[in-house]
Amino acid sequence: MSNEQQQGNNLDSWLDAYAARAETLSVSEVRALFSVVSRPEVVSLAGGMPYVSALPQELLAKAYHDMMAKKGNLAIQYGGGQGDLVLRDQIRELMSLEGIQSSVEDLVITTGSQHGLDLLSGLFLDKHDVVLAEGPSYVGALGIFRHYEADVEHVFTDHDGMSPEALEESIAKVKAEGRKIKFLYLVPNFANPSGVTLSAERRPRILEICKREHILIIEDNPYGLLYFNQPVPDALRAVEADGVVYLGSFSKILAPGFRVGYVLAPPAIRDKMVLAQESALLCPSSFTQMMISEYLANADWKGQIDTFRGVYHERKDAALAAMHEYLPDLHTTRPDGGFYLWITLPEGVDSKAMLPLAVKELVAYTPGTAFYGDGTGHNKLRLCYSYPTPENIKIGIKRLANVINLQTELLETFKGR
């Protein structure tokens, strides 16, 4: 076959050459929505985009000028594989807001916390290893675990977060099957997609179980500072240092376009993280790290987080009010922070099958199956209220109600026959 024939189509001359892990890649349900989101007439309650318009550009302009004036040639040069030392020191203060004591030595800056989780997963996961996770769990994490050919075991999770009793049962079940658990992955605050927070009462129990069973905890906390009324309980990492790897991010409290996150890990794991990072991309961007460092040094970043909290609180209220008005019979979680509502549809309504109908009605959401590694979640869906205005959230949920009500009526009709 000539090159001309090959170009421009998807015939693949290299099918016989891929590694086994290449088989794990598939177009995600969330990704398929990206093209929908970009159409202005659609109210997208799908993607988890922060409302970056609430960040004044003057704050960034000042950070840029300060950075270039003070250390312009360092900002555009290669940096160290562990990340900028000044920024690491500033992150210590950020983490202390959730009770975490740490040292700059144990922090690694990453290209978003997603890449931190990718590097960690590469360090720990062999094929068929088991990861314990909330049910439902973050779609991006499930994708990583799948890519490393690991299996996810979802642990029952309710309005107080992961159930300690269910965790013990899951561990016993996996061990009885002779499978190896590598870590417990959880998002303890305003979880994606459920919006629930692990209660203060359950935290020490989860820690105690994992310590007893010698299971590492990966605590992923991008939303913890975006609470509406009460600060969240202290981080798991605040209580236990050796058993917890903590992931943080600037994507939601500042802006995701910088791709800067961080990992706080026990020393031996941190050493391996740095080496894995150097192998994968030499070093994270000096430019974006130093921008954030100058922003933290000179801007009122705590006040900016308060601004974001206010924006998301208002939008959460708008979303719950619209749910109450248009879909009063559906169960929804009622988050105390973060970006998401998790909705339970009437029995028999399939959120994935319904999505094209919703898009036709100019509203988008994320189907529940995206958040399970085991094919469940058909009658669930995630609504993200962080990006649209309160008015558009109301319009979107009204449109969604039309679609759901039509589905429910159809089901009733068929049931009646």
Added chain:
Amino acid sequence: MSNEQQQGNNLDSWLDAYAARAETLSVSEVRALFSVVSRPEVVSLAGGMPYVSALPQELLAKAYHDMMAKKGNLAIQYGGGQGDLVLRDQIRELMSLEGIQSSVEDLVITTGSQHGLDLLSGLFLDKHDVVLAEGPSYVGALGIFRHYEADVEHVFTDHDGMSPEALEESIAKVKAEGRKIKFLYLVPNFANPSGVTLSAERRPRILEICKREHILIIEDNPYGLLYFNQPVPDALRAVEADGVVYLGSFSKILAPGFRVGYVLAPPAIRDKMVLAQESALLCPSSFTQMMISEYLANADWKGQIDTFRGVYHERKDAALAAMHEYLPDLHTTRPDGGFYLWITLPEGVDSKAMLPLAVKELVAYTPGTAFYGDGTGHNKLRLCYSYPTPENIKIGIKRLANVINLQTELLETFKGR
């Protein structure tokens, strides 16, 4: 053991939990030099840092302001997993300078070309697969291949680049051993570390052999535009589209602190690259991509590349003059572009063992063993002339001569007995 005891030391509670690939990580010979490089009294001819001071900051300031004025909220938001469409279109023009015709659809922006190579390696390399590479080859690539548990087979390379005859012999040898070749990795222009360029005469022969043997070529080209006198021959990708994945980078023609590179791949491979990238880090940084896009749109970027070419040409001349003056008996490559000289030491002198003595004399280089996956290269070393001033290059090579001459004298003395 208590948490307090664990913190601050390197005892590892999780030794039993790591994946097999975690064993592949070790502190590289180049990395160990980073602490040395930072001491101002040491002339470092070690790391491959571009001389970013030759880039006027006004050009970046204009790019920043244009970007934020035109699309500030997009620049700090999540972007697509394939990278910014405008930048991809601009990269097409950049690649056309080396004869490459391409479409925006087949380009993927990555977090430096290092991460492009990491993602590609993840798509293709299973344990014990074979990668063919120049001998010597880029240390960062060898680290990636090792991390994916692949084996590297070095192909004999001389002053005209990789030998086609040796390539055929290596392929025959590996096939006879029943091992599977996944791709040929090469840096055809001003290679790291050797400085040599694959001749125009050999390029079609390498392409023909790989096509006949159905071996994918990964063409890594960070230095091609940094020629001193004559432009390099057309890229392999300019001739063959389906059999070549092309890696490019802004690290050497603009600045590495942005961490922006790109991959041009056949459609099926490109699709998998995008999915792998989304899994690994969701998307590359919109902020750094759009900075570069504005720079390319409004600055005289070709003139800036000419400036860099002039800087490196002058430094190469200074390095070769100093070699001629202080180490006239040693063989060195004489590059026509790029950053590196590759030096052959007298038989019996070990560059790795000699490094601490060199550092004591306040000069640093990279030992030759770093650039081989098979433990060879003991009497080789790489000198990087891109970062120090011509005066410091001369001082550094003079110091190096003292160290080498002392080693040679010692060897002669022992040989005489």
